[in-house]
Amino acid sequence: MAETSGNPPLPRRVPGAADSPKPPAGVKPPVLSESLLECLRAATEAAREQEALPGRAASPGPAASPGVAAPLPRQPRRYRFQKR
Numbered sequence: 001m002a003e004t005s006g007n008p009p010l011p012r013r014v015p016g017a018a019d020s021p022k023p024p025a026g027v028k029p030p031v032l033s034e035s036l037l038e039c040l041r042a043a044t045e046a047a048r049e050q051e052a053l054p055g056r057a058a059s060p061g062p063a064a065s066p067g068v069a070a071p072l073p074r075q076p077r078r079y080r081f082q083k084r
Helices: 034-052
Strands: none
Touching: none
């Protein structure tokens, strides 16, 4: 059974009232240069060709392109708590 008290019931939440603000509708993504698009297409094609080769293991990282630095190796995770 519900207990009755002298307090009024809490107001109901309104759907969507806690949503984060939406960006303006006029925001467009930046235009990529044709040379960058061509570089991305070439890298994608090379990766697909590499995956399609039978019996070949995947390379440990992306192929080095002129003017593009290779990614740094990942550091092992350091746990705050000891593993059991």
